[in-house]
Amino acid sequence: MSVIITDQGFQTEDWTGSFTPVTDLPANAASVEVAIDLPSDFDPLKLADRLEEIDFIRVDFPSFSDGRGFTIARQLRLMGFGGRLRARGHLISDQYAMARRAGFDEVEISDEQAARQPEADWLRRANWQAHDYQSRLRARG
Numbered sequence: 001m002s003v004i005i006t007d008q009g010f011q012t013e014d015w016t017g018s019f020t021p022v023t024d025l026p027a028n029a030a031s032v033e034v035a036i037d038l039p040s041d042f043d044p045l046k047l048a049d050r051l052e053e054i055d056f057i058r059v060d061f062p063s064f065s066d067g068r069g070f071t072i073a074r075q076l077r078l079m080g081f082g083g084r085l086r087a088r089g090h091l092i093s094d095q096y097a098m099a100r101r102a103g104f105d106e107v108e109i110s111d112e113q114a115a116r117q118p119e120a121d122w123l124r125r126a127n128w129q130a131h132d133y134q135s136r137l138r139a140r141g
Contacts, residue, residue, distance in 0.1 A: 061089035
């Protein structure tokens, strides 16, 4: 199982559909709800002309030290993706603010990770807009 993390804390999964690997994305997906999984080495520019067909994208984080997913999220948002965007995998609570600033709506972690980093750890970072060190530095200058 897994735990979904939002600004309100731990949530249960509310997506009832399935996720399709991006390599299996149907040629014409506009008529159905589409949720895809992206690996951390995927080039989001390959989806540029298909973003309107996609409702939900889940980006894999194979390890907490692999930050490529943050770049993917930012690129998708800059390209105009307005659907639901989830980071999934080995993120730690310290990365939650970065995930939100990059464009993710939520984070999905395993039950084991949630046991090691309880909800309170994640909620400390839920006010992610207040944890922007660059703004604080500029205010001092």
